[in-house]
Amino acid sequence: MKKYIIDLKVVENRRIHELYTLLIMTPIDGSPLPEMLPGQFVQVAVDGSKTTFLRRPISINNVDRDNNHLWLLVRNAGEGTRALMALKADDNVNVVLPLGNSFGMPFSVNDKILLVGGGVGVAPMLYWGAQLKAKGFTPQFLIGARSAKDVLQLEEFEKIGKVYVSTEDGTMGEKGLVTTNAVLASKIDKIYCCGPAPMMKAIAKVAKENAIDCEVSLENMMACGLGACLCCVENTVKGNVCVCTEGPVFNINELTW
């Protein structure tokens, strides 16, 4: 897939939470956004500071074709993401996109499909859920968060399919971690998961125990995002492979977890 370096303009910086923001952006020159697949990511340039001179990898949260908008969901993790959170409408952002592979299709439209997101890991699940629905599948979502107020983009997910929630304090949905949510005890054919590593590993374990096909999206630290530097490797059954080109999405059978 052809990759591009493009300048985007911030249309809106929607502060959805004290720690998260939704950046809605469009190409400065009005050209249509390139083709992008669910599970892919972009490398965002963070201008300004000497400690943020490398780009930051951010998942594609949504591509709104009607408005030619790219959505990025950003969590405050440090100086670079804070600079992105501080962007204002009409600010310019340089991005390299689209990068990485994408989620694999389920087997059949009758499959029971569960998309699991924890924290900012919900980001790629919105675009993927929307695409699955558009292709005639029936995706369901399981979202994990600390507390009710930390459940991100709930209304967006509810537009696409049924949403199950687990919160650590029980203020929404079931109390506990996503791995103990009752939906996992029902019949599931395919799981897609993105979130903190411990959560993905726990979901992978549940999937293996129940012989459920499962894909996870990894967030290894990256420099180039292009497969050139070999910094982002994950140890797999094939040895060390680049998460930025052969991932970020891996079937759990490929991983050594």
Place this chain on the structure above:
Amino acid sequence: MVKLGVNIGGLNLKNPVLTASGTFGYGEEFADFIDLNRLGGFVIKGTTINHREGNPYPRMAETPSGMLNAVGLQNKGVDYFIDNIYPRIKDVDSNVIVNVSGATIDDYVAVCEKLTPLDKINAIEVNISCPNVKQGGMAFGTTADGAAQVARAVRKAFPKTVIIKLSPNVTDITEIARAVEAEGADAVSLINTLLGMAIDVERQRPYLSTITGGLSGPAVRPVAVRMVWQVAKAVNIPVVGLGGIMNGRDAIEFMLAGARAIQVGTANFVDPSVTMKIIDYMEDYCQRHGISDINDIVGMINQ
């Protein structure tokens, strides 16, 4: 028309802009962003006789105006390169330079012998300075004797242009440069990464799996410019300068210090199209300063 062509120990470059090993993959990774044919050449990833898995993750950490890496020469080995990569890149209208690494002299020689028959490979860059491999690499690059041994063996094993890449992690880099010149090296390139270290103070652990790693990016540039200036005065063979070049201005700085060509490394991660901008800048710079041949600015500060 400004003349941008330069010659590096017998190798003609259409302009002085090369890419640095380990930061540009095999070139193909950047084909969507730049016209590879416009480059003076590109130096591909460190290549060893056997497949190497490299170091465990995590292999990088960002530091002020730079980054540490500890990739550890991950590559599929020279045979894989010859069978699978070479056929895909051999028709590019630019120079392809293979960066050769080894743990023993025999390793270096074996890789050189396999590369010699390849028509498109008219030059190798010999990495005697990688700080990320436990045995070999660094030891050769840090003593004049070790560097001379590798240069002598490689000189015999590879009949085309031999560029020796020097480590900055030494007391006197000019001594190493003179030692490899005496053994018949056609050119030297410098600098490789500076040995560094960073600690995550919250987790109370080093960021890199190997604890220490190689520092690159603009943080190292003044050190690199100084070393290029010193080496260019100490030897008669051409010097290829690199270390923290982010734009055309930085590239010119290295040439004024004495570099006949330059390499762009970490900057490719920040702007994958930066090499094209550097070539354009060079042309514009020469025009602005009334220079008709870029060779005239090499080492200009000494005049």
